[in-house]
Amino acid sequence: MPRLRLALAQTNPIVGDLEGNSxxxxxxxxxxxxxxxxxxxxxxxxxxxxxxxxxxxxPSFLAACRxxxxxxxxxxxxxxxxxxxxxxxxxxxxxxxxxFTTSNAPTAIAQNVASVIQGGAIVAxxxxxxxxxxxxxxxxxxxxxxxxxLVLRMHGVDVALIICEDLWxxxxxxxxxxxxxxxxxxVINASPYERDKNEVRLPLVTRRAVENDTxxxxxxxxxxxxxxxxxxxxxVVDRHGRIVARAPQFQPHLLVVDLDLEGDRTRTA
Numbered sequence: 001m002p003r004l005r006l007a008l009a010q011t012n013p014i015v016g017d018l019e020g021n022s023x024x025x026x027x028x029x030x031x032x033x034x035x036x037x038x039x040x041x042x043x044x045x046x047x048x049x050x051x052x053x054x055x056x057x058x059p060s061f062l063a064a065c066r067x068x069x070x071x072x073x074x075x076x077x078x079x080x081x082x083x084x085x086x087x088x089x090x091x092x093x094x095x096x097x098x099x100f101t102t103s104n105a106p107t108a109i110a111q112n113v114a115s116v117i118q119g120g121a122i123v124a125x126x127x128x129x130x131x132x133x134x135x136x137x138x139x140x141x142x143x144x145x146x147x148x149x150l151v152l153r154m155h156g157v158d159v160a161l162i163i164c165e166d167l168w169x170x171x172x173x174x175x176x177x178x179x180x181x182x183x184x185x186x187v188i189n190a191s192p193y194e195r196d197k198n199e200v201r202l203p204l205v206t207r208r209a210v211e212n213d214t215x216x217x218x219x220x221x222x223x224x225x226x227x228x229x230x231x232x233x234x235x236v237v238d239r240h241g242r243i244v245a246r247a248p249q250f251q252p253h254l255l256v257v258d259l260d261l262e263g264d265r266t267r268t269a
Contacts, residue, residue: 002156002183007032007040010232010247012223015049016061018068022047025072025088028254029081033255038155039085043188043221043230044070044128044164047072047090050190050221055091056110056142057144062093069115070122077120085154086117087161089188089204091143092125098144108144114161114188116152126150128163131174136192136228139165149173149180157183157261160214164189167208167218178212183261185212189220193231193249201233206241213239215259222250 009028013021025042032040038241044050048065055061069090076082093110109203112131116124127146131139152159160171160182177185185208201224209216222232234247236257247253 007037008219043088051183059094130165
């Protein structure tokens with residue numbers, strides 16, 4: 001019977017503080033391991049903080065993020081935490097510049113990615129498909145989109161991985177989850193708080209669960225960055241759209257949930 005103990009690590013990353021954010025990540029992985037978790041997921045850009053804005057255009061910063069992600073994977077292995085699968089959001093690059101179709105000016109050299117860490121190394125990688133360019137977001141200018149769906153096989157469960165806006169937009173990776181027959185859709189996010197945000201966010205999560213006949217785990221960051229505030233409110237819903245576990249708002253938290261996906265039963269560990 002497919003069973004998975006999942007941990008959602010709701011952290012408060014600081015933009016540019018790669019070392020400090022890494023300390024928080026290692027601590028959360030250790031606590032997840034001690035709670036018996038098989039898989040622990042962090043929010044979008046949990047390593048670098050979010051939003052990184054024009055730091056995404058600095059090759060030295062991107063190289064530092066890539067190097068720190070690899071070093072962090074090795075440190076987790078050396079600390080005896082390599083058996084836990086870790087999904088970590090961070091910027092990656094530098095890549096060959098993507099050019100605007102209407103101009104010869106080079107633009108994005110970075111991608112917004114989720115790295116999968118196991119056994120002291122990065123073993124897989126997913127790049128965000130849909131790059132928001134409205135409201136407070138400026139991702140289309142600074143990131144290169146991905147185009148492939150990543151599905152992990154764990155304890156007899158297929159886990160599909162996407163990033164934030166990929167959940168909001170019809171088409172793209174979210175519409176391929178059902179055909180992939182994934183038992184769990186894992187979404188890592190840096191979703192800013194705004195009044196009545198939960199009136200649209202939670203219904204979206206539950207709708208995607210029902211549409212794809214899959215459990216959905218949504219992990220968000222917390223804390224303030226300039227004029228943005230991130231509220232956490234990470235949540236797990238079953239394939240019928242029912243809430244089975246939920247983290248508090250506005251504070252770091254480790255949410256641990258047991259998933260019995262064959263019987264469609266879940267409980268907080």
